[in-house]
Amino acid sequence: MQPFKGIAFKITAIALFSVMAALIKATADDVPAGQAVFFRSFFALFVIFVWLLQRGEMPQGLRVTNAMGHVWRGVIGTTSMGMNFAALGLLPLPEVTAIGFAAPLMTVIFASMFLSEEVRAFRLTAVGIGLVGVCVVLWPRLTIFDADQASAVATIGVMLVLGSALFRALAQIHIRKLVQTDQTSAIVFYFSLTASCLSLLTLPFGWVIPTWEQAALLVTAGLIGGVAQIMLTSCYRFAPASVVAPFDYVAMLFAIVIGYVWFSEIPTPQMLVGAAIVISAGILIIWRERQLGLERGKARPGITPQG
Incomplete structure (x- = not known):
């Protein structure tokens, strides 16, 4: 094991995912979420395919024993990603x-x-504390009956993020079943493939012809997403999940910096307090699962921050 290398890979992956989210957000006013999902998934396939070739995992790395399991993982994960991308157009990063x-x-x-x-x-208490933190973050947005249209739009954004988190959690459970029979490389590849296909179902709902600049941002988001997925998968080769998992939360730092520099978004004190509570609860859960020997490392490489 090389824990410092694993941590470096994890932080790099989280940084890349944060940049990817910013690229999606930059096009969200004009490009529908379903179309963004297609670009993010389709162009990531090329990066993942080359990576599998380089590692000599073709075609054996793509063999599966539970084909429908991958389909359902794709449906759940794509739903999570689509809701997350839609929320990026409505809320600060x-x-x-x-x-x-x-x-x-x-x-x-x-x-x-x-x-x-x-x-x-212990873990139920940590979950309860974390949910209190989530409520602290979203409470100012729960104004669905407010006459202010901007407030109503922000509330929809909150519901989309919560829905995305729910489906991402379901995807994590599903992946934990898949890793018992199939390799992580297959899970990663077929998720991108399934998401690319499923996103095409949103074509009738208003895809647009992007400008050259928008197309460049979307293609870059897909390529960066593919690289980030590889970095995320690779980090678990060098360090246990219990070591690298807490570094998921550096995403908050990247989001604050990118949001301020790129979109002039300044987080409110209430949001920062709520985020700190959620992060603390998450780290407590990770620590407790390590104490109990609940290893989720095999499942983690197969899931992204979007699903």
């Missing part, structure tokens, strides 16, 4: 990132419901 941290909390709950994993008082 740091806020989307902070609320998205609800996904690991939901994963604990779903693990108990669907995997019969025993969840005791």
Whole structure:
């Protein structure tokens, strides 16, 4: 094991995913979320394909024993990604990132419901604390009956991020089943392939012809997303999940910096307090799962911050 190398890979992956989200956000006013999902997934396929060739994992790395499992993982993950991309057009980047941290909390709950994993008082308390933090972040946005149209739009954005987090947590549970029979390389590749195909179903709902600048941003987002996925997968070759998992939360720092520099977004004190509460709860859960020997490392490489 080379823990420092694993941590470096993880932080690089999170930084790239943050840049990718910013690129998607930069086009969100004009490009529908479904179309953004297509660019992000389709162009990532080329990077992943080359990576698998370079590692000598073609074609054996793409063999599967549960084809429908990959289809369902694709449906769940694509739904999460689409909702997340739609929310990026409605909310500041740091806020989307902070609320998205609800996904690991939901994963604990779903693990108990669907995997019969025993969840005791410590982790339930941590989940409760984390959900309080989520409420602190989103409370100013819960103004669905406000006459202000901007407030109503922001509330829709919050609902989209929460929906994305829910589906991402479901994807995490699904991947934990898939890794028992199939390789991570297959899970990563077929997710991008399935997402590319499923996103085409949104064509009748108003795809646009992007400008050259928008097309460049979207293609770059796809390529960066592919590289980030490879970095994320690679980090677990050098360090256990319990070591690198807490570094998921550096996404908040990247989101704050990128949001301020690129979009002139300044996070509110309330949002920062809520994010700190959620992050603290998430780290407590990771620590406790390490104590209990609950290793989720095999599943983590197969899921992105979008699903």
